[in-house]
Amino acid sequence: AQTVTQSQPEMSVQEAETVTLSCTYDTSESDYYLFWYKQPPSRQMILVIRQEAYKQQNATENRFSVNFQKAAKSFSLKISDSQLGDAAMYFCAYRRSGGGADGLTFGKGTHLIIQP
């Protein structure tokens, strides 16, 4: 079974600084997708960024980028120029590829605090 581990229950960063959230996963599959979701206090799950395992290039979305290390099964999220609105729970998630569309496997989350 696939597992996703987020080893940082909580992270704190000064506004405008850069922060990196860690995520490791375990799978025997060679093709899969990885995601970072943001969950603010409103509870809405918001997709931040996604990565296809077959792509070597790291995904980037504005201030958000990932460091995808397939051999190490590591998928960290870097947030540059942190803003107060970035404060939220961040969840790393895994989904295998192929037909049938299995559900996502989530980590337990990292609570990100932005210090003004």
Next chain:
Amino acid sequence: NAGVMQNPRHLVRRRGQEARLRCSPMKGHSHVYWYRQLPEEGLKFMVYLQKENIIDESGMPKERFSAEFPKEGPSILRIQQVVRGDSAAYFCASSSTGNYGYTFGSGTRLTVV
């Protein structure tokens, strides 16, 4: 495009009652997924449905829980004879092709008293 709509947003049930949670997927999406989030936890997959079919229910508790996605109308997650341990946030997500991207609803917070 209204996104994934879940209702109610909050639901309070007494022990032993039934809870019905509704999810209307995004327009054009035919795949629906239900997840449960316990306090201080990530989301746990429960069930994946397409219209009139349950594709994967490996995450569903064996008793008291059921889900459907009829040809017409929303997907329903039904919990019979609720217990305190069922208190959680229940999220629905939908997708179009079954691959890649999901869109989540805002969740239903179920409280069992």
